[in-house]
Amino acid sequence: MKFFAVNGSPRPKCNTAQLLDKALEGVKSVFPDAETERVNLYDFPFHGCKSCFACKIKDGKHYGRCVQKDDLKPILDEIVQADGIILGSPIYLSDVTGNMRCFLERFVFPFVAYSKTETVEHKKMPLAYIYTMNASEEISYQLGYHDIHDHFEMGLERMFSKLEHLYVYETYQFKDYSRYVSDAFDEKERKHIRKTQFPKDLESAFEIGKRIAIRAEQHD
Numbered sequence: 031m032k033f034f035a036v037n038g039s040p041r042p043k044c045n046t047a048q049l050l051d052k053a054l055e056g057v058k059s060v061f062p063d064a065e066t067e068r069v070n071l072y073d074f075p076f077h078g079c080k081s082c083f084a085c086k087i088k089d090g091k092h093y094g095r096c097v098q099k100d101d102l103k104p105i106l107d108e109i110v111q112a113d114g115i116i117l118g119s120p121i122y123l124s125d126v127t128g129n130m131r132c133f134l135e136r137f138v139f140p141f142v143a144y145s146k147t148e149t150v151e152h153k154k155m156p157l158a159y160i161y162t163m164n165a166s167e168e169i170s171y172q173l174g175y176h177d178i179h180d181h182f183e184m185g186l187e188r189m190f191s192k193l194e195h196l197y198v199y200e201t202y203q204f205k206d207y208s209r210y211v212s213d214a215f216d217e218k219e220r221k222h223i224r225k226t227q228f229p230k231d232l233e234s235a236f237e238i239g240k241r242i243a244i245r246a247e248q249h250d
């Protein structure tokens with residue numbers, strides 16, 4: 031079995047990456063022999079969908095598949111065959127990061143059938159989404175982050191299966207807050223959240239990984 035974590039953060043060791051690694055540990059706790067891999071979307075150059083529509087050509091050789099040849103292509107070819115996927119992204123300007131959007135266009139759009147009657151056949155592996163952000167839970171609701179993501183997740187659920195998510199709030203953003211103009215944040219409070227809440231978030235990520243593994247086995 032193979033499971034992927036897809037990291038939409040440009041920082042390969044920070045909040046999102048740590049949570050994704052914990053989720054993959056959760057997978058391993060269920061299936062010690064499973065292959066797991068974290069793909070960092072900022073490690074290689076690639077573009078979003080270029081609207082070539084090769085994935086929609088009638089009786090086309092590549093129907094339902096992305097043909098764009100770049101560094102993402104071989105990884106994407108593996109990801110579409112994965113047994114489970116955990117996506118993770120920081121919130122940038124109220125949405126997931128640009129590279130995560132580009133990835134999702136390439137991953138999801140070929141599976142969208144431009145038909146009233148037909149669907150595109152593809153593997154329906156279990157998915158989960160981990161979001162990290164500066165905002166507190168209260169502010170994230172005030173700013174409507176959940177509405178944006180719920181809408182997007184509904185689309186993914188229609189195409190795959192029930193998607194679960196984890197929202198991680200008030201993340202620790204800098205190693206040394208004193209170096210940056212950052213008085214909008216209370217560093218002491220952030221440190222406290224990092225010490226007390228982040229370990230719980232890591233535990234939740236671990237549990238998500240476990241559930242993804244179990245669902246993969248049950249084809250749920």
Ligand SMILES: Cc1cc2nc3c(=O)[nH]c(=O)nc-3n(C[C@H](O)[C@H](O)[C@H](O)COP(=O)(O)O)c2cc1C
Nearest residue numbers: 039044045046120121122123124162163164165201
């Ligand atoms: C360009 C940019 C835009 C951001 N926009 C938001 C935002 O709209 N809302 C928010 O709560 N946090 C925002 N943040 C903060 C990040 O979402 C947060 O620090 C996240 O946990 C970083 O994840 P990482 O440590 O894995 O890189 C932004 C950060 C950057 C660099």
